[in-house]
Amino acid sequence: MISHTLDHAMFGLFSTHALHLADKHGVFTHLIQEGPADPAGIARSRQIDAETLERLLLVLAAVSVVERDDEGTYRLAPELVPALDRRSPRYLGSFVRHLVTNTTGQLHQLDAYLTQGKAAVDAELPSPFDTIYKDEAATEAFLEAMWQLSFGVSGELVRLAELDGVRTLVDVGGASGAFAVAALRSYPELNVTVFDLPQVGPFLERTREAEGSGDRLGFVPGDFFADALPRAECLSFGYILSDWDDETCVELLTKAYDACANGGRVLLMERLFDEAGGPLATAAMNLSMHVETQGRHRTASEYTGLLEKSGFVDCSVHRSTWDKHLVVGRKP
Numbered sequence: 001m002i003s004h005t006l007d008h009a010m011f012g013l014f015s016t017h018a019l020h021l022a023d024k025h026g027v028f029t030h031l032i033q034e035g036p037a038d039p040a041g042i043a044r045s046r047q048i049d050a051e052t053l054e055r056l057l058l059v060l061a062a063v064s065v066v067e068r069d070d071e072g073t074y075r076l077a078p079e080l081v082p083a084l085d086r087r088s089p090r091y092l093g094s095f096v097r098h099l100v101t102n103t104t105g106q107l108h109q110l111d112a113y114l115t116q117g118k119a120a121v122d123a124e125l126p127s128p129f130d131t132i133y134k135d136e137a138a139t140e141a142f143l144e145a146m147w148q149l150s151f152g153v154s155g156e157l158v159r160l161a162e163l164d165g166v167r168t169l170v171d172v173g174g175a176s177g178a179f180a181v182a183a184l185r186s187y188p189e190l191n192v193t194v195f196d197l198p199q200v201g202p203f204l205e206r207t208r209e210a211e212g213s214g215d216r217l218g219f220v221p222g223d224f225f226a227d228a229l230p231r232a233e234c235l236s237f238g239y240i241l242s243d244w245d246d247e248t249c250v251e252l253l254t255k256a257y258d259a260c261a262n263g264g265r266v267l268l269m270e271r272l273f274d275e276a277g278g279p280l281a282t283a284a285m286n287l288s289m290h291v292e293t294q295g296r297h298r299t300a301s302e303y304t305g306l307l308e309k310s311g312f313v314d315c316s317v318h319r320s321t322w323d324k325h326l327v328v329g330r331k332p
């Protein structure tokens with residue numbers, strides 16, 4: 001038991017890479033579309049090396065991502081198909097690619113953080129979004145990963161938010177519009193403005209065209225530290241506060257309070273730590289936030305505390321069936 005636990009902890013590096021490579025080279029797509037197959041058949045069809053593939057599949061079988069029978073035929077664990085099928089709203093491949101191609105290269109900083117402290121190490125580095133948006137390809141890859149993390153759950157979050165009767169919503173740091181699109185689809189009377197850094201504009205425009213949202217989806221370029229937020233009945237922050245420390249969160253929420261109509265609401269959409277410090281995905285992403293941003297994940301009561309400090313009242317927590325949840329505060 002102890003050794004099994006330690007094996008999983010120690011060899012996670014290999015399963016993350018195996019997961020990413022099997023996705024990247026269409027191995028999961030092959031298993032989904034063609035059904036159970038052996039490594040040689042998959043390798044032939046995907047034009048990849050059979051021996052390397054077999055070694056990757058053995059790791060994926062050991063962590064139960066795929067199932068292997070006695071003849072060496074592999075099939076996908078059925079419950080994982082939605083997360084591994086590129087056509088599914090629950091597809092996580094782009095996020096795993098972000099972990100491998102981006103996060104992994106930054107994890108070495110943790111050692112320096114331990115010995116020198118984060119502030120001293122980060123003082124030498126560009127600010128998080130200067131790195132994330134260093135060129136157009138990096139911007140596109142990041143926004144695609146964010147879309148995949150946020151779009152599927154957004155359908156549920158907009159319903160939990162009960163936006164009937166709301167006419168204007170500003171999605172602060174709304175990226176390429178995953179939450180905005182879900183809100184527009186569910187509430188025909190709603191208009192949504194995404195407020196985000198100028199680099200994001202062309203990607204939001206692509207979404208607007210693809211969705212045919214017309215004037216109902218607007219974009220205001222800006223910097224939420226330098227600029228006031230556009231006024232609205234409702235302002236939303238999806239995976240924004242987890243990028244920043246508590247003091248900065250209160251600064252942003254105070255701006256949201258100023259921009260929010262009386263009787264309006266602010267929506268926070270975030271992973272939530274449970275009281276025991278789990279689950280694993282939140283604990284791991286909390287470490288990722290540490291190296292990639294200046295933020296962290298929090299419990300529901302830590303978020304309601306930040307809302308109350310910024311003037312919001314009647315705070316409530318609404319859990320989705322995914323790992324992104326909703327915390328709401330009302331402006332009196």
Ligand SMILES: C[S@@+](CC[C@H](N)C(=O)[O-])C[C@H]1O[C@@H](n2cnc3c(N)ncnc32)[C@H](O)[C@@H]1O
Pocket residue numbers: 129146147149150172173174175176178195196197200222223224225237238239240243
């Ligand atoms: C982690 S992403 C979250 C995207 C989206 N809200 C979601 O839930 O998937 C953070 C977003 O904040 C935006 N952002 C970062 N710094 C910003 C700033 N100073 N002003 C405006 N937007 C900013 C980024 O461009 C990015 O779209």
